[in-house]
Amino acid sequence: MRPGSGIWSRLKCYGKERAGHMRLYRIGTGCMRRREIGIIGGGASGLMAAISAAQADSSGSCKITVLEKKDRVGKKLLATGNGKCNLTNLSFSVENPQQYYRSQNPEALSGLFAQFGEQDTLKQFRRMGMLVMDRNGYVYPLSQQAATVLDTLRFTLEEQETEVVTDCAVEKIIVSQKGRDTEFLVRAGGEDWLFRKLILACGSIAGEKNADFGGYALAKALGHTILKPLPALVQLRCAGSFWKGLAGVRCDARIQLLISGPGTKESYEEQGELQLTDYGISGIPVFQLSRFAAAALDAGRQVKASIDFLPGFRDNEALWQELMEEKCTSCRQRSMEVLFGGLVNKKIIQTAVKLCGLSMGDRAERKNLPAIRKVFALLRSFEVQVTDTNPFANAQVCAGGVPLTEVDGHMESRICSGLYLAGELLDADGRCGGYNLQWAWTTGYIAGKDAVLSLEKPAGQRKKGKRE
Secondary structure, three states, rough: OOOOHOEEEEEEEEOOOOOHHHHHHHEOOOEEEEEEEEEEOOOOHHHHHHHHHHHOOOOOOOEEEEEOOOOOOOOOOHHHHHHOOOOOOOOOOOOOHHEEEEEEHHHHHHHHHHHHHHHHHHHHHHHOOOOOEOOOOOOEEEEOOOOHHHHHHHHHHHHHOOOOEEOEEEEEEEEEEEEOOEEEEEEEEEEEEEEEEEEEEOOOOOOOOOOOHHHHHHHHHOOOOOEEEEEEOEEEEOOOOHHHHOOOOOOEEEEEEEEEEEEEEEEEEEEEEEOOOEEEEEHHHHHHHHHHHHHHEEEEEEEEEEEEOOOHHHOOOHHHHHHHHHHHHHHHOEHHHHHOOOOOOHHHHHHHHHHHHOOOOEEEOOOHHHHHHHHHHHHHHHHEEEEEOOOOHOOEEEEEEEOHHEEEOOOEOOOOOOEEEEEEHHHOEEEEOOHHHHHEEEEEEHHHHHHHHHHHHHHHHHOOOOOO
């Protein structure tokens, strides 16, 4: 085919071909769609990026397009916060975000949240017409329906006349350099798009039944490093044949994660409602610890979980010792069921008694005292071997992704000029409680705003890390 029969240029091609390979490439036979801003991904960060970009467009002439591979945008949003959408958290500290987020480059976090923090999120949603409620720092839409958040974002995009294309998976990204300017030729959904600025907001593979590493592959093909994605905010699988007997139990507990390996020992603690399953442990405190377990297991280290089913005695061990002695004295010659009755859930008692070599019908007599003391000790330190996390499909977020050192304070790539990254694609994962959505709002807002401003001002004229 002759060059005159299509659109030809000397370009850098990314996608199925080898990244960085320079060659003549034909973009297609149809009409190319030209836009100023392209956003790949219609999740929380991508939608916020599109809204922010339109708000920053003072002339109203900037054409913005969101490309989403699924049949509708914002599907994951509908599942957040058990369908209520915990969109941010008022306990957040801009000065010390490392309390709430994990990253290999945590020093980059403060500057980003200083530009767009939790108060900015509240103002932004109020500006879009959505009312919120505060429940002990956890912020939800007043309706307590995640659909309200998604509808607010969708209706705002419609009012701004932002183009949203669904069922549109990206096949290739081709970077063209024109002097100091970069253009992005994107093949998606069988169509060709030409963007002056491109925002990757593809999300992670968390919550996906069929793990699709497409977003990571696009970032890698564009020259970025990918820190291995691992499940986070996820259940932990544990060794033991007794778990089926504990399935369904919920109780307040303190969990200590114990990690060991050659020359290393680490421990992390959380307290809250623990959920016992037929394969191990779940619940908020487990989710908070899971990213440490995932990283340690991936590195080949040993991981154990020690569960205190009676955390209320943690600050008064003397009282605990006194109550144990009272129990053993007052319940002498009575059954294990009576001796341990009322301390914790009966299923936990049955399991602990059996693991210590007793049965529920055994009597609290002198010969059984050593085993009885073991049961009491087990209720305070029920140690199990963690063998794995549940898969990505069960995870709420992912650890890993593009290092924060590879983007600047505007979320622009330090590797590919004109490319921006936002959301879960980046190496930052937060605790439960609205922090991961706040990360999406923050990075999406900054990326969208700067992508538009960069069309008007050189990088040196844009303020980094400042609220306007």
